Structures are given as structure tokens and as C-alpha cells.
Amino acid sequence: xxxxxxxxxxxxxxxxxxxxxxxxxxxxxxxxxxxxxxxxxxxxxxxxxxxxxxxxxxxxxxxxxxxxxxxxxxxxxxxxxxxxxxxxxxxxxxxxxxxxxxxxxxxxxxxxxxxxxxxxxxxxxxxxxxxxxxxxxxxxxxxxxxxxxxxxxxxxxxxxxxxxxxxxxxxxxxxxxxxxxxxxxxxxxxxxxxxxxxxxxxxxxxxxxxxxxxxxxxxxxxxxxxxxxxxxxxxxxxxxxxxxxxxxxxxxxxxxxxxxxxxxxxxxx
Numbered sequence: 001x002x003x004x005x006x007x008x009x010x011x012x013x014x015x016x017x018x019x020x021x022x023x024x025x026x027x028x029x030x031x032x033x034x035x036x037x038x039x040x041x042x043x044x045x046x047x048x049x050x051x052x053x054x055x056x057x058x059x060x061x062x063x064x065x066x067x068x069x070x071x072x073x074x075x076x077x078x079x080x081x082x083x084x085x086x087x088x089x090x091x092x093x094x095x096x097x098x099x100x101x102x103x104x105x106x107x108x109x110x111x112x113x114x115x116x117x118x119x120x121x122x123x124x125x126x127x128x129x130x131x132x133x134x135x136x137x138x139x140x141x142x143x144x145x146x147x148x149x150x151x152x153x154x155x156x157x158x159x160x161x162x163x164x165x166x167x168x169x170x171x172x173x174x175x176x177x178x179x180x181x182x183x184x185x186x187x188x189x190x191x192x193x194x195x196x197x198x199x200x201x202x203x204x205x206x207x208x209x210x211x212x213x214x215x216x217x218x219x220x221x222x223x224x225x226x227x228x229x230x231x232x233x234x235x236x237x238x239x240x241x242x243x244x245x246x247x248x249x250x251x252x253x254x255x256x257x258x259x260x261x262x263x264x265x266x267x268x269x
Contacts, residue, residue, distance in 0.1 A: 002224040006031035009082040011074070013065060013122065014092030016043035018191025019141075022216035023091065025054060030220065034058035035078045035085070037092070039065070065092055065118035066110075075125045085126045087223065089139040090119035093159075095193060099266055100154040108155045115159035120166055127179070134178035139223060140167045142185045144231065147240035160185075171228060184222050185240060186215045187233035208233060 010027055014020045015036035024036055036047045036058055047060045059081050063070035078085050094114045096107040123138045130136030145153050146160030164183055171181035188194060190209045210233055222230035231237035
């Protein structure tokens with residue numbers, strides 16, 4: 001059995017990004033009613049154009065996810081437009097690729113705010129109504145780097161490790177309530193989210209990249225199947241599991257490519 005997404009009221013953060021736009025289109029094609037959240041005026045304009053051209057049953061929400069009032073207002077707007085939120089998809093995120101001794105203190109703070117605190121706070125905003133109805137789903141989009149601490153991505157990995165832990169703990173808390181939690185972990189995706197150095201690393205076969213439409217389709221599939229976890233892309237999905245049991249094997253593999261990784265991470269413009 002699969003969840004029928006028709007008429008499901010879905011709030012999607014990070015909707016204007018490469019994966020977000022593809023995900024919005026995929027969910028709309030399933031008949032979902034969407035709240036598409038963007039932060040900037042440009043992202044809002046882009047989402048409004050998407051809705052108009054694709055004729056989606058959707059509204060655009062503008063919010064800085066680090067702002068408590070803005071988060072609350074977005075959820076309130078969903079209630080006004082659609083009567084509530086059935087599924088929250090926490091997709092918005094930020095990435096700072098560089099070796100940690102060169103990391104900017106402000107970038108570290110923002111990474112934790114957007115990648116960890118914002119999804120937790122958004123979940124907190126929608127949970128009371130979901131628990132009251134006895135149904136709903138929180139979907140947190142993490143990363144394979146939330147299972148593998150990867151050189152050059154220390155702060156990002158830390159944030160995604162935290163999001164994975166939160167997802168697991170919340171899922172266990174909610175057992176028997178009718179509210180589920182799905183954690184999806186893609187590997188690198190071919191979007192502007194990744195800086196040019198990461199795309200160059202992919203060209204040099206230091207990592208693999210997937211197309212955003214492929215990732216979006218698998219996020220939708222994970223929701224429909226009400227999966228607890230979904231790890232996307234091979235062999236990274238295997239390494240993510242392996243790292244939890246035999247981290248020394250992953251250590252050895254990463255040592256071999258560390259000089260190349262260091263070159264790219266220390267030469268980020």
C-alpha cells in the first residue's frame with residue numbers, strides 16, 4: 001500500500017532550490033496542495049512563476065527560517081489557505097565547503113541554524129495539530145554526510161548528523177500516534193547548492209552527483225511508502241551504513257583521496 005498524495009497539504013521549505021522546484025512539480029503532479037516556502041524576494045518571484053506556469057494548487061510563503069515569528073506565520077498561512085499541514089518537508093539547507101581551520105564563524109552558526117534548528121522548530125510548529133488529528137508526517141532531508149563525516153564538510157556533516165539523530169529520536173517518540181517521520185539522505189546533487197569546487201570534484205570522480213529530478217522522485221517515493229529512512233545513491237548509501245559499523249574501513253578509503261580533497265577545499269574562492 002502507498003500513501004495517496006492527492007489533496008495532501010504539504011509545506012515544503014527550500015522550494016526554490018534545484019531539488020525543491022523538482023519536488024514541487026512532482027508533488028503537484030500527484031495532486032498535492034502545496035505551500036512553497038522561499039526566503040528571498042527572488043525566490044518568491046520564481047515560485048510564483050512556477051505556480052502560474054504549472055497551474056499548481058499552491059501558495060507561496062516567504063519566511064526566514066531563523067525567525068520564530070516567520071516560521072509561525074508560515075504555518076498559520078497554511079492553516080488559513082488549506083486548513084492545516086498534513087506533511088512537512090524540511091528541505092532548506094546551507095553548505096560551506098572548506099577545511100574547518102579556514103571556516104568562518106558566522107557560516108558555522110548559520111549552518112546549524114538552517115540545517116538543524118529550523119527543521120526542529122518547524123516540526124514543533126506543526127506537531128500539535130498532527131497529534132490532535134492522529135495523522136501526519138515530518139520529512140527531513142539530510143545527506144549521506146549525515147552518516148559519513150567527510151573532509152571539507154565538517155560543519156555540514158555535523159548538522160546532518162544532528163538532523164539524522166533528531167529524526168530517529170522523534171520517530172521513536174511518536175510511535176503509536178499516527179504521526180510518522182521520514183529521513184531521506186541523498187548524496188551530492190547537481191544543483192547550484194554545491195559550489196563550483198564540488199562540481200569539479202565530481203568531474204574528477206572524487207564524488208558522485210545525481211540529477212535533482214531523480215532525487216525528487218525518490219523523496220516522493222519514500223513519502224508514499226511511509227519509509228522511516230531512505231539513503232540515495234550507490235555506493236554512498238552502502239558507505240553510510242558501513243561507516244556505522246566499520247568506520248576504520250571508511251577512514252582508509254578517505255585517506256587515499258585526502259590530498260585531492262584538501263586541494264579543492266583549501267582553494268575555494
